[in-house]
Amino acid sequence: AAGVIQSPRHLIKEKRETATLKCYPIPRHDTVYWYQQGPGQDPQFLISFYEKMQSDKGSIPDRFSAQQFSDYHSELNMSSLELGDSALYFCASSLVRSGTTDTQYFGPGTRLTVL
């Protein structure tokens, strides 16, 4: 079965540079979530999109922005990168229907290293 696809898998950037992470959800899934997992930490929710509209926002820095496109893929844009942004960034997708409990499926993640 098709899974969530993330690209790139690894990314190395310098401080103050920008980065764009991409996520392709499972086909027919309508909701995308972004999580950040620092070393030795649990994943922290950043932001989510439902049907191309932002649905919830977590601990996402103002330097980061994201969107979901008409084909449901999503991009996380990160500017003015800081050393502390080095982390694993996971995208998850789900199919949200009224009255049901969704299940989120995670992509393999993008490992971002900021030097």
Add this chain to the structure above:
Amino acid sequence: RKEVEQDPGPFNVPEGATVAFNCTYSNSASQSFFWYRQDCRKEPKLLMSVYSSGNEDGRFTAQLNRASQYISLLIRDSKLSDSATYLCVVNWGGGSNYKLTFGKGTLLTVNP
């Protein structure tokens, strides 16, 4: 206080052992509950959803006590391949706000 609290671990058990993980959550309005497992440097993978009636999947049994805001996972007959970090996960969103809140995770090592 963290919204989802887990046994800190780590757990080191021999093959064939039974091991139990516990988890508590703070938001009584929480709607759904999961156990995910995460291997080193990999993505979290859904192990099982947790229901009030309790549910079992092979060697894995999950329980939910809404009154006590407590979730458990029991692994019987541990295998080497069960070695991973087990994440207790809660969702208290509504509508399309199904963001997940993770516990810190409990590291399990199953030894030969």
